[in-house]
Amino acid sequence: MVTRIVHMSDLHFPSRDAAVAQILQDAIIQKHPDILLITGDIANHPSLWWPFGRGAWVAARNRLQEIKTRLEDVVILMLPGNHDVLVSGLGGWCWPAGGAFNFVFRAWRQPAVY
DSSP: OOOOEEEEOOOOBTSSOHHHHHHHHHHHHHHOOSEEEEESOSBSSOOSOGGGTOSHHHHHHHHHHHHHHHSTTOEEEEEOOHHHHOSSTTSOOOHHHHHHHHHHTTTTBOOOOO
8 A cells, every 4th residue: 555645844924825725635636645744934934923824824725735635545744944933033933823733723733843
């Protein structure tokens, strides 16, 4: 049995063009992976607008939900990157941003790997 894995990293929403994001989404659906692995930097910076249903995290989550809807059996796994949970630079984990990230992506969030 072959397990197909699609690995993505450094998407940096919203800096990516919406057309490029759609092309990527369509390519993932066409490949029909068993596992979609996303390792960090979903956004350029922690999203402040997610509680209002807007912003980079919501856009990324909506794309992932569309993939999950189209490919019911795909397993989506994700870890945050430094741009997702740090307020600036590499000064360390920002607990509010990390907690918010965990909440927004709770369906697919995996524990930290050290």
